Amino acid sequence: MSAVKTSSxxxxxxxxxxxxxxxxxxxxxxxVMALGPLDLAVRKGEFISLLGPSGCGKSTALRxxxxxSAPSSGIVRVARHEGEAQPGHGIGFVFQxxxxxxxxxxxxxxRLPLKLGGVPKAEGRARADAALAxxxxxxxxxxxxxxxxxxxxxxxxxARALVTDPDILLMDEPFAxxxxxxxxxxxxxxxxxxxxxxxxxxxxxxxVFESVYLSQxxxxxxxxxxxxxxxxxxxxxxxRGEEFRTSAAYSDYCRKVSAALAPxxxxxxxx
Amino acid sequence: xxxxxAVTAKPSSVQRAMRFVLxxxxxxxxxxxxxxxxxxxxxxxxxxPAPSVIVLTLIKDWAVLSQSLATTLxxxxxxxxxxxxxxxxxxxxxxxxxxxEYSLFPYAVVLQVTPVIAIAPLLLxxxxxxxxxxxxxxxxxxxxxxxxxxxxxxxxxxxxxxxFQLYGASPPQTLRFLKLPAALPYILGGLRIAGGLSxxxxxxxxxxxxxAGAGSGLAYRIAESGYRLNIPRMFAALLLLSLxxxxxxxxxxxxxHLVLRRWHESALGKES
Numbered sequence: 001m002s003a004v005k006t007s008s009x010x011x012x013x014x015x016x017x018x019x020x021x022x023x024x025x026x027x028x029x030x031x032v033m034a035l036g037p038l039d040l041a042v043r044k045g046e047f048i049s050l051l052g053p054s055g056c057g058k059s060t061a062l063r064x065x066x067x068x069s070a071p072s073s074g075i076v077r078v079a080r081h082e083g084e085a086q087p088g089h090g091i092g093f094v095f096q097x098x099x100x101x102x103x104x105x106x107x108x109x110x111r112l113p114l115k116l117g118g119v120p121k122a123e124g125r126a127r128a129d130a131a132l133a134x135x136x137x138x139x140x141x142x143x144x145x146x147x148x149x150x151x152x153x154x155x156x157x158x159a160r161a162l163v164t165d166p167d168i169l170l171m172d173e174p175f176a177x178x179x180x181x182x183x184x185x186x187x188x189x190x191x192x193x194x195x196x197x198x199x200x201x202x203x204x205x206x207x208v209f210e211s212v213y214l215s216q217x218x219x220x221x222x223x224x225x226x227x228x229x230x231x232x233x234x235x236x237x238x239x240r241g242e243e244f245r246t247s248a249a250y251s252d253y254c255r256k257v258s259a260a261l262a263p264x265x266x267x268x269x270x271x
Numbered sequence: 272x273x274x275x276x277a278v279t280a281k282p283s284s285v286q287r288a289m290r291f292v293l294x295x296x297x298x299x300x301x302x303x304x305x306x307x308x309x310x311x312x313x314x315x316x317x318x319x320p321a322p323s324v325i326v327l328t329l330i331k332d333w334a335v336l337s338q339s340l341a342t343t344l345x346x347x348x349x350x351x352x353x354x355x356x357x358x359x360x361x362x363x364x365x366x367x368x369x370x371x372e373y374s375l376f377p378y379a380v381v382l383q384v385t386p387v388i389a390i391a392p393l394l395l396x397x398x399x400x401x402x403x404x405x406x407x408x409x410x411x412x413x414x415x416x417x418x419x420x421x422x423x424x425x426x427x428x429x430x431x432x433x434x435f436q437l438y439g440a441s442p443p444q445t446l447r448f449l450k451l452p453a454a455l456p457y458i459l460g461g462l463r464i465a466g467g468l469s470x471x472x473x474x475x476x477x478x479x480x481x482x483a484g485a486g487s488g489l490a491y492r493i494a495e496s497g498y499r500l501n502i503p504r505m506f507a508a509l510l511l512l513s514l515x516x517x518x519x520x521x522x523x524x525x526x527x528h529l530v531l532r533r534w535h536e537s538a539l540g541k542e543s
Binding site for chain 1: 428430431433434435436437438439440444448449452453455533534535
């Protein structure tokens with residue numbers, strides 16, 4: 001634990017932080033501790049994964065960073081756009097489900113954050129179309145969500161998170177419900193977007209393979225209440241691609257992360 | 272794949288045709304049997320009029336009956352409009368404040384479970400007749416709108432609510448862009464029930480008012496014709512009431528379908 005803290009402190013002095021959590025806890029109304037205390041520092045432009053067993057509070061941590069949920073104690077700092085009046089516009093959030101409004105078109109779904117922020121309609125539509133193009137769905141602006149496949153819905157959700165041009169992208173197990181082929185493709189597209197847009201990404205997942213493939217840092221969390229078990233840096237030749245997925249380095253990292261994750265599951269053998 | 276699709280498509284189109292054709296056959300057979308029995312047994316029209324006599328009465332008395340139909344429809348429409356606006360507005364109020372909901376909901380239930388036929392005479396004492404009739408239609412029809420709209424407003428996707436919160440949506444924005452569209456299928460379901468019920472409420476109140484000695488709606492015509500043993504006219508008025516109910520339901524179902532057809536499961540084909 002102490003080693004993690006020290007390294008975070010060093011990082012903090014080196015580069016500007018996008019997100020920092022200090023002693024953050026979350027207790028439910030019934031007194032159950034869901035999270036923490038958690039200390040986490042994320043540098044600007046970094047891609048990190050929060051990895052842990054179901055119910056370890058990793059989604060809760062994400063919701064706290066997004067201010068969708070208030071911490072029971074601790075300090076949360078999120079670097080924001082200067083001059084952005086609208087709260088939340090520095091953050092894009094991708095939920096576990098696509099969370100699209102079924103009653104309106106894909107374009108209107110993507111335009112929603114801008115509409116709520118008072119951006120004029122014409123400009124909003126143009127930006128929504130650009131965001132859709134960036135996830136490869138330029139031709140589906142007029143479609144309704146029900147006409148799309150699961151992977152395409154997730155892309156729409158990603159486009160909506162990107163449309164405000166946020167500094168920080170929070171993703172809560174976004175690809176968990178997709179088939180493997182679709183997930184691999186979305187992983188690659190997400191990496192390409194991250195490289196071209198230079199956003200800070202915090203990616204919650206329970207897949208070891210996904211976390212190692214995507215992130216620069218994998219933060220392994222313990223079972224409830226979630227704390228940091230290990231903080232593993234994934235260093236490889238960028239840009240990553242399919243050859244990384246099949247490399248020996250990749251499987252070494254996966255083994256290392258799995259080993260760090262194992263104690264979190266040891267108490268749950270009956271499950 | 273194609274063959275399979277053809278196999279599944281064929282029975283479904285036959286089925287669809289049958290759903291329309293079978294009730295029509297049953298209706299025609301019933302009417303024919305009725306006409307036959309009345310003619311063979313020479314039943315007098317003041318006991319049971321033949322269908323042909325009812326239709327003739329409908330044509331002969333059209334001047335009186337159409338006037339009554341218009342009166343009843345107007346009452347129904349006013350009651351329905353009041354129930355829709357009142358039910359939706361009250362549900363929105365309940366949704367804004369739990370305290371208001373806790374304070375008022377029990378009385379909405381009391382109003383719903385007390386038979387309107389028992390309230391109608393009281394209303395007729397305290398209110399002007401036309402107002403009392405509309406209020407009856409309102410009382411019967413507003414509860415399904417209220418309870419369905421409340422259900423719809425409470426069924427908003429939790430993640431979508433979170434999304435609106437994340438992007439700093441104001442309460443009016445959340446209401447307009449999230450809650451109302453999400454509740455729309457439920458609201459339309461409530462309105463569909465309310466349409467038929469407001470007709471029932473109007474008829475009940477008219478009958479109560481009719482026995483008090485005034486009124487000119489279809490239900491009053493039925494009561495009046497009953498006293499005069501003008502049975503064919505009773506049937507003709509009843510026929511018009513049924514048709515009015517069917518048309519009201521059909522119009523509301525059509526509106527619901529047109530509004531929801533692009534996105535809601537209820538308005539989509541099963542296989543899509």
